[in-house]
Amino acid sequence: MIAAVGKPSAGKSSLLNAVTDAKAKVGAYPFTTIEPNRGMAWIKVDALLELDPRLRSVPVSVLDVAGLVPGAAEGAGLGNKFLDDLRTAQVLVHVVDASGTTDEKGQAARGYDPVGDVEWLFDEIISWVAGNLAAKWPATARRHARTGARMADTLQAQLSGYGTKPALTAELVDTLGLRDSEDLEAWDDERIRDLAAAFVAARFPTILALNKIDHPDADVNIMGIVSKYGDDRVVLCSALAELALRKMAKAKYIEYVPGTDEVLTAADAPDAGLKPLPSKHASTLESIQDLVLFRHGSTGVHEVIAAAVAELGLFPVFPVASAQSCRGFDLARSAGAAGSSGGASSTDGPGLFSDVFMVKPGTTVRTFAINFLRSLYGDDGPGFGHAERPDGTPLSGGHVLTPDDTVLRIVTG
Ligand SMILES: Nc1nc2c(ncn2[C@@H]2O[C@H](COP(=O)(O)OP(=O)(O)OP(=O)(O)O)[C@@H](O)[C@H]2O)c(=O)[nH]1
Numbered sequence: 001m002i003a004a005v006g007k008p009s010a011g012k013s014s015l016l017n018a019v020t021d022a023k024a025k026v027g028a029y030p031f032t033t034i035e036p037n038r039g040m041a042w043i044k045v046d047a048l049l050e051l052d053p054r055l056r057s058v059p060v061s062v063l064d065v066a067g068l069v070p071g072a073a074e075g076a077g078l079g080n081k082f083l084d085d086l087r088t089a090q091v092l093v094h095v096v097d098a099s100g101t102t103d104e105k106g107q108a109a110r111g112y113d114p115v116g117d118v119e120w121l122f123d124e125i126i127s128w129v130a131g132n133l134a135a136k137w138p139a140t141a142r143r144h145a146r147t148g149a150r151m152a153d154t155l156q157a158q159l160s161g162y163g164t165k166p167a168l169t170a171e172l173v174d175t176l177g178l179r180d181s182e183d184l185e186a187w188d189d190e191r192i193r194d195l196a197a198a199f200v201a202a203r204f205p206t207i208l209a210l211n212k213i214d215h216p217d218a219d220v221n222i223m224g225i226v227s228k229y230g231d232d233r234v235v236l237c238s239a240l241a242e243l244a245l246r247k248m249a250k251a252k253y254i255e256y257v258p259g260t261d262e263v264l265t266a267a268d269a270p271d272a273g274l275k276p277l278p279s280k281h282a283s284t285l286e287s288i289q290d291l292v293l294f295r296h297g298s299t300g301v302h303e304v305i306a307a308a309v310a311e312l313g314l315f316p317v318f319p320v321a322s323a324q325s326c327r328g329f330d331l332a333r334s335a336g337a338a339g340s341s342g343g344a345s346s347t348d349g350p351g352l353f354s355d356v357f358m359v360k361p362g363t364t365v366r367t368f369a370i371n372f373l374r375s376l377y378g379d380d381g382p383g384f385g386h387a388e389r390p391d392g393t394p395l396s397g398g399h400v401l402t403p404d405d406t407v408l409r410i411v412t413g
């Protein structure tokens, strides 16, 4: 799950609506969102296209929560309790208002420099975790001393509520050089906060979505943020532009290919069955093209989701049940590799791969197969026997999946 965080009015709900079919309420005032909104985004995966042209995207769920303001940990704004919804997020998208038209509380402003938003938002996320840790610290510390538990186990008990794998906690303990004999009762708030900061950095990789790039002031603010934080995890976007294009496409005024700068009107494509563009929409379209599409190549919203998924290094794996469909896939792929086209229209072929799973690096065949079988049959279904590649090569349960293992035959046993 990808979670959108940020100050009020940054455009979190707009981004959610732009990349999913959600219809979250959007408003030019702070705290439009109180209860979280959810939606499903479909991300394009090149490896899928190679497999079968009909399979080109996989679903990723997106969560949009209330806005955070500085001091949320002390109760400012809506506080930070709602961040508990982020516990299962795999990656965060920090939506930043790059236009400088809202201040840190999400109130209308002019010429506000959003560079500081990146830092204080991160601090608030850390405060959320630090606060949770601190609340239980005395009891945790006493128990640790009394039971002589391993440091990794003590911390894991505190961090498992964030969907934290023991391996991540063990790494954290290593990185911070914590010993099992650590006197946790002597830790002050600052020490706990340092732990929370290291944990948040490891557990919640974050993409910066610099939104509202359709605004003329965005350029200078983007430069400020990129020069401070680099451009590795920065994606530029305009949720508003995407929403406008989708709306015009839905009303049959334009043909629009999301993720590109391709827009056709009735004037461009007389045979496409498009309605003539009313002048109001024509000027909107023109400014979206000038300010967003032609300058940036797309509205950027799909790139935000793609960057978030890429941050996790997820890759697609298709589990199939029968040797026949597994081989069918192999044939289809070699036909595709030989340059045959038009596979999309075939009705036979490898159309049996209805389930595609995005897999985390480090996942073993066994873990994958067990989850897959559970998704098919529930808890009482058949167990995992073995797995093989389309060419019949057997894979052990302990084999760690790689992006080359795109198709996997799972045999129950
Ligand atoms: N110019 C411009 N305005 C945008 C863009 N995205 C969102 N907005 C506007 O920004 C305002 C706030 O948008 P929301 O999506 O409600 O923001 P939010 O972050 O969900 O706000 P809260 O729910 O209050 O936390 C609305 O007036 C949107 O139309 C954008 O890309 N460009």
Ligand SMILES: [Mg+2]
Pocket (backbone or CB within 6 Å): 012, 013, 014, 025, 026, 032, 033, 064, 065, 066
């Ligand atoms: Mg909102």
